Amino acid sequence: MKRICLLFLLTLLFMTASAAVTVGIDGVYYALDVEQNCATVVKHPLRYAGDVVIPEQVEYDNVTYDVKAIAAEAFSGCSSLVSVSIGNGVTSMGHRAFAYSSVVSVTIGDGMEAISQFAFYLCTSLTNVTIGNGVLSIGTSAFHGCTSLSYVIIGSSVASIGESAFYDCSSLTDVYCLAESIPSTEDTSFDSRYTNLTLHVYGVAYNTYFNTVPWSNFSGISSNR
Secondary structure, eight states: OHHHHHHHHHHHHHHHHHHEEEEEETTEEEEEETTTTEEEEOOOSSOOEEEEEEOSEEEETTEEEEEEEEOTTSSTTOTEEEEEEEOTTOOEEOTTSSTTOOOOEEEEOTTOOEEOTTTTTTOTTOOEEEEOTTOOEEOTTTTTTOTTOOEEEEOTTOOEEOTTTBTTOTTOOEEEEOOSSOOEEOTTSBOSOOTTOEEEEETTOHHHHHTSTTGGGSSEEEEEO
């Protein structure tokens, strides 16, 4: 009976190991799905630091894996993280993926479909963010409390900005919104600090932004055609 149980456990371990492998490649740690040939960025055994580049693909043991996701809290609390560049192949990120991180600059590739809730919550060192053109939604409190954030570029496909997404971003001065169709917002998507906040819009949507709250509350709106 013991032998049967042991064989069963060994078989189970083999099946688990063959389905997923966690490896470090060029300083980034991935959970590799060997059946689907895709990879998810996961927590560093210590913590991420410096400048991190998440590529579209990685190679391990002569097999190429598409990097598709960032796990929940993968970069959370990384006090020495400086910048992150997310490749166009990454389509999703988990909750609080970068929360409480010291990251200064973030570039989100065009493949990302949504910025999760609390993704960059209380990243008080974050100064600038570029959101790719594939992003459709910015989640609740995604950048809440990013008190050093000075400007953000919102991609052309963003259709919704969640509650408190940019609340308490006290250093924010410029918002560049590339979407010609105005994203839906909540009352608290941006807080009430509009005195020095300039909205930059593109295309033919100037008049619509000018007449739509909260965008109309910005101290200035410029149009770049």
